[in-house]
Each structure stands twice: as structure tokens, then as C-alpha cells.
Amino acid sequence: MPKKILFVEDDEGFYNIFSVPLKMKGYDVVRVADGNLAVEKIIAEKPDLILLDIVLPGVSGLDILKELRVREETKAMKVVMLTNFGSDENINKAMEYGSNDYLMKYNIVPSELPAKIAGLLGEKEESVVKMIEPES
Numbered sequence: 001m002p003k004k005i006l007f008v009e010d011d012e013g014f015y016n017i018f019s020v021p022l023k024m025k026g027y028d029v030v031r032v033a034d035g036n037l038a039v040e041k042i043i044a045e046k047p048d049l050i051l052l053d054i055v056l057p058g059v060s061g062l063d064i065l066k067e068l069r070v071r072e073e074t075k076a077m078k079v080v081m082l083t084n085f086g087s088d089e090n091i092n093k094a095m096e097y098g099s100n101d102y103l104m105k106y107n108i109v110p111s112e113l114p115a116k117i118a119g120l121l122g123e124k125e126e127s128v129v130k131m132i133e134p135e136s
Contacts, residue, residue, distance in 0.1 A: 003121055004028045006047035008038045008064065009082075010056050018051070018082065018110050025114035035059030039067055042074060048121055049078040052099075054085050062093050069098040078120050082108075 005022055009015045010033045019029045032041040036058035042050060050068075054061040061081065068074040080101045081094045091102050100120055108116070118124065 002026050002028045003048040003123075004030060004045060005049050005051060005117065006042055006045050007031045007051045008035070008042075008056065008061065009033065009051070009053045010035075011053075014053075014105060018105075018113055021111045021114050022117065025118075027114070027117070033057070035061070035064060038064045039071075039074070042068065042077070043071075047077065049080065049117060051080050051082045054081065054083040054090060054094075062090070062097060065094060065097045065099060080116075080120065 005027045007015055007019060007029055009018075009031060012033075015031050015033075019031070022029050030041075030045055030047065032038050033056075035056035038056070038059065052061045052065060056064075061083065065079055065081070068077060068079060078100045079098070080103060081099050082103045082105060083090070084105050086102075086104045094102050101116070103116070
């Protein structure tokens with residue numbers, strides 16, 4: 001059964017850019033675009049890892065992270081902040097609240113994300129690109 005990644009991201013463009021390599025790797029990627037619905041969706045989906053933006057409609061990603069860490073059913077879930085906001089204040093708060101990693105959207109090549117995720121999930125990274133044999 002494929003590992004499930006829940007992506008909390010309101011920008012459809014960023015979601016598409018970062019989810020395609022994850023899907024190619026074989027992950028089941030689910031999206032929630034509204035901060036108000038994020039915790040409920042996370043509890044329902046029980047993902048193996050959460051990619052969490054900071055700026056969201058309704059509730060900020062930092063507030064969502066803080067809530068996840070106090071709930072029994074979500075406190076041990078892997079959470080990676082994936083955002084464009086890299087101020088020291090945001091990074092420090094995310095780490096203080098229990099983020100497993102903090103990635104800047106503009107500093108990571110989308111094709112590198114599956115290897116990062118695999119490492120956090122304790123998986124071996126295997127190449128997702130396979131050579132296709134020409135038909136004879």
C-alpha cells in the first residue's frame with residue numbers, strides 16, 4: 001500500500017508542481033486547500049506525512065502544526081513545512097512547535113522532494129525514472 005502524503009496548500013499551481021514528482025514516486029497525494037479544514041482532513045486521512053504551507057485561508061500552517069502536536073491522534077505524525085516564508089521567526093516557531101523539517105519552495109527542486117520525503121519516512125530512495133524498452 002502506498003504511503004499517503006497530505007498536502008496542505010492553497011495555491012493550486014504549487015500543489016501541482018510539487019505533487020507530480022511525489023505521485024510519480026508512487027505516493028498517494030491528497031490535498032486540502034483551506035486551513036480551517038486541515039486538521040479534520042488530517043485526522044480522517046491519517047497520512048504518513050504532511051506537507052504544510054504557512055499562509056493559508058482561515059488558519060495559518062503554524063497554528064495547524066501547534067494543534068497537531070497537542071492532539072493524541074496526530075502528535076506523532078511527520079510534518080514538513082513547505083513554504084515561501086523563511087524568516088527566522090517562522091523557522092524557529094515551526095521547529096519549536098515540532099516540525100520535522102522546513103523547506104523553502106524556491107530552494108527545492110520539485111524532483112528532489114521525493115528523496116527528502118523518503119528519508120523522513122525511513123524509506124530507500126529509488127529512481128522513479130525507468131528506461132522503456134523499444135518494441136521490436
